[in-house]
Amino acid sequence: MEQGALAAAISPDLITVHPAERDRYSQDMSFVNPVRPASVVRPKTAADIQRIVKFANQTGTPLVPVSSGPPHFRGDTVPSVGGAVIVDVSGMKKILLVDRKRRVAMCEPGVTFAELIPEVEKVGLRLNMPLLPRSSKSVVGSLLEREPVIMPKYQWDISDPLACAEIFFGTGDEFRTGQAAGPGSIAEQWAVGAVQKAPYGPGTASLHRLIQGAQGTMGIVTWVSMRCEILPSLEEPFVIGSSQLDALLQMAYWLIRLRSVNECFILNNTNLAAIFAKERPPRFQSLKASLPTWTLFYAVAGYEYLPEERVSSHMKDITEIAQRLGLEAEKAVGEVSAHEILKAVQRPSSNPYWKLRPSGACQDTFYLTLREKLAVQIDAMNVLAEKAGYPASQMGVYIQPVVQGTSYHCEYNLFYDPQNRRELNRVKELSTLAVRELMAKGAFFSRPYGESKGMILNRDAATLSTLSKLKKIFDPNNVMNPGKVCF
């Protein structure tokens, strides 16, 4: 790539070719092959982005969009091919709209959870968060990656809480999805009282769904809007600990089916300890030892009207369900209180990132599945881990009911010491083996990252073929993050 040509396309101030900078983007904490980008650009405006995409089309330059700050974990921001330009939009930090009445917020891709949360809270709103994202995680990035959120009750559709998005497709054309598409500019829409909330359309297509899960292969997003929930006036968190995962899953099922609770997820003792142990061993080990194998966490909330009455009526119903299942809700498990969990999960992770605390590095394997398949899959993963020489007891497990209980995000967090080559190789090998084995047991890897993506995508040739047709329309020159997903 001609460096001068890029500089001619956009302001040279936005471009970095310094080797150290390029190296920062050449690898991440995943096991993908390191590839050094040719340069890094840091656009400030949508116009900058459009110019970059047009330039890429003219020159055949691969672009790799990045919205979150480091560390990255999934390999999606590491170029797959040489000569790529990293388009780092993490500096685009405008919060464009927070509207209490319409329960919507809108921000640029550089805005992190830590930055957006206080702004929405000011007007009495909250975000439906992923579980403890790292502090550098972009809100837009999380939404585009279809990360699971911790309040399944409010996730009506897997695309939630994303509402609308503005994108420059791989062609360089600007497009706004859903209600934001028009008529009129965003300013004109605001003038008439419109916000960018309804996700579907315009017309038959709902293209926000194409952008999500695409890992930047369709274009570069310049802002998104998202639905927000009401900030409760009263919250009562609970935990139920058990060695019987199935009982907890049944409990979670009813809590979500009856829409009794907001936050609702299950963690194993390793993960719960990883989140709350501020120091590495021995604190981590003693905390973990105090915890049951599995902990179901949920919170009941009250809003503007009669919050105490709402909470108490829900608690009464919940108690009946728990009794039926032989479970008992408590305010703490081991040394961790339900209140602590609630406060923690309503914010991004404190630093260092909780997944890095136990051993310094973490490899995640996650998929969607049915409730009744979880037990078999977790058993299989335990066996695989032990076989690979990774103690299953060290593995974190996070189970998140998603989309109002229609499926379950299951995530294995393999903590390891990145300096220990043997351990690293063991985890690498295990994570590849796990994908194959878990797929055979019904796991659906809806968000394929890294080395295993081929194995995942090859199972569904018909979908692959259709996606390829769409890719050719929106990024005909394959300049957008080539080599990712199936493109």
Next chain:
Amino acid sequence: MALSKDIYSAFEDVVGPEYICNDPVIMPSYHGTEFAAIVLPKDTAEVQAIVKLCNKYKLPFRPVCTGWTGKFSKGTLYLDLRRMNRIIEINETNMYAVVEPYVISAQLQAELMKRGLHLNVKGAGSNCSAMLRGHGHLDQTTSGDDRNHLAIEWVTPAGDIVRSGSLGSSDEWFCGDGPGPSLRSILTSAVPPGVTPGVFTKAALKIYHWPGPSRFPVEGISPKYYLSEIPPNFMARYFSFPSVEKMWEAEIKIGESEIAFELMGFNVAMVAANITTSNEEEEQTFQRLSKEVQGPGFFIILAGNSAADFAYKKRVLEQIIGEAGGRSLASVEDPRTEGILLCQCIRISASIRETFRPGGAFSSIPVMGQRDLTIQWAIGAGQAKEPLIEKGLIVDDGGAFFGWGVEQGHLGKTEIFCKYDPQNPEAKKAVEDWHNAQSARAFQERYFALLAGPNEEIGRGLSNYHLWWNKIQQALDPNGVSAGAGALV
């Protein structure tokens, strides 16, 4: 447009002679269109074979479920999906149901109610396909539009079978998205202005908790059905408000406090239509109810998961209504009327009495999205109906519009229609003019755009969505056989 003997016999080979017909005498019952033929495939394999033949012979086709409405081009092959009518699965553990296109909502709902579950019944009525994309009375708690679909089995316009999401990868229906980007971006089913080309042969739908009885205690003989009792922890009321603003305020508070099972922004004309059994009775009831209400209003159903939950919801409702100056319509408090409305709204989704009964036709502008914004527009559209009412060209409904909150008020739906006699050319013309003028105003004033057909100006005003959609269609349907346009309920 007659099919040649050879081509006809090719399709006959697929479905058998019993399930294909091109006799002109049946065409009046198929939307009065001269179709090339009507075929009745029984399963996905037959659909695929038909679509492949359509590609071979460059013959446009359209799949149709119950076929309530639709506009079609002459010479199209009509795939009547009537025989594809199986409930494939009701997965209570993971809250979804899988159906073929000709399972109607009433059937699926009845099966779900037995299991303490229910679904979003589209506004077109429970007599229409359960797998449609659309909106309905129950949107407050069962979502709407394209948001209830999970995995879909789709015969593409080229005749390939695509099974989206988890279905394609792991043969399960729970997720329609991925691996990677979601095909639900284009698999959004069948409402105006466009439809996904090809044929949806099976779809998984989200289902929801039903706090009511396994079946309603319906008594009486048609059309005078009533409930022998209001089910425990259920209540239906109609509240009117001093102004639209107050109504909206109450509606949004109800959404936020998550107390309504259904919130349907009926106007009193629609209440009158639903609780009466003839046109004459409806007219009289409308006049009577109009005098009883103080302004615009909505119908609400509360349903508690328990007595405590129900009591809480009732108290919150009372407070919100009080703050907004709402007034309960006494007629609806009568348990007999209350029960009728419960059934009309939950089991029937109301539509026929309030739309077709008066004059035989209605012309509607439905808008999905942001409720407060579309209400602002609808006030003007309602006022524009008044001269037509005065001239006796459309049925007097007080110039009203209606609508409701979706997903506890996160999203919304507003709709306004004119009911008229389609045999009266003057009325037809006046209604068309009203429709066009109000659609144009919505676009010009930046409220929303109606996408009733290919329209360059509207397309340009909406991120050129039409150009992208055309490209998608061309990519999926290289032979141009999947005919567009028209609704398919």
Next chain:
Amino acid sequence: MGLEQYKGDMEMCCRCSACKWIPMQRVSGYRYAHVCPSISKYNFHSYSGGGRLNIGAAMLKQGFNYTDRLLDIIYNCQMCGACGVSCNYAMDMEVLEPIQEFRIKCVEDGKTHPALDQVIAGLRKHGSEVPPTGKRGDWALGLHLKDATKEKVDVLYHAGCLISYDKNMQKLAKATVKILQKAGVEFGIAGDAETCSGGRAYQMGYQEDFLNQAQKNMALIKQSGAKTVVTGCADGYQAFKVLYDKFKLKGNLEVLHISEYIDRLTKEGRLKPQKKVDLLVTYHDPCRLGRLGEPWIPWAGKKVPGDRFVFDPPKTYRRGTHGVYQPPRDVLKSIPGVKLTEMTRIKEYAWCCGAGGGVDASNPDFAQWTARERIDEAESTGAEALVTTCCWCEKTFHQAIAETGSRLKVYDIVELVETAIT
């Protein structure tokens, strides 16, 4: 006027497909939700109530094009009226009337079905819808009943063609006689002079033949002095009560179905079913006793110009609301030991037995297909027996049971009452 008078009604059809289903709020599951045998069997929309109206409306405009397919559509319909009931839950429009007129027009235009022509030839020759075997009054030989053609009677029992001639059905007439005698009813029969009510001829579209029969019957009744006619079959009931009234022939004649009469006699204390009949039964509402048995409502008027499909004077639609549903059920309840369990499709939205509209003659396979569906539904209730109040239903069900090997028993209600009183 014929079909033309229903032009507006036919144009009102909005193609909602309600006519294919039982009323939506009565749908209680996936199974037994359909109500129209014709669309259920033949699938093309043209075979539904709405489809028939769409075709009728179009042909009024464009002319009548009698293809084989059209005649197949026309004659593969039991004229059971279920489509109209489901439609009229919500809509104000006639449904079965235009379908009936369409069929009458076919007959008038000579577009008949050969099997039905044969039935009508027999009717013209013998005054019977079924081929005669012996004399019509043979079933009453030795019973010493009053001959209404020779002496005045208050109550005339009209047995009907099938009961009179079919050896397997004559038991119903004999049971009826026993019941009426037990209750001390003074009644007579017309014996060999009895003639068909003409109801089935009307369903088949042969209006002239129907009227001919109606006139004969009313002349006989007038001569007999009968004030009340009691019918043994639902077709006869509907003919005497509804159709004769429609054509202004009925006058003040009281028409009772035997089940209504038994119910009345029981409630008056004149009949006391005392013998226990241990049987779990389900009850099949015959179309012409049930939804189509509701009284005729005379009306003449014009559409009011304007936005609504309303008339001056206002029109009251027959929506199936006032059919005969409860009396047979009350009779069953009055029999000690009989337990009634209901099917899904009952009363105004009952599924037809399959025999109506001449389908038993024109397309016996379709009639049997329809009956099998009902047998299946009856079996799903767990009942031991299917009770009906029409000999045509009973005959069709017996055939279906013989074919399927079902263990379900089929009775006419008079058979159970007879057992309970002897």
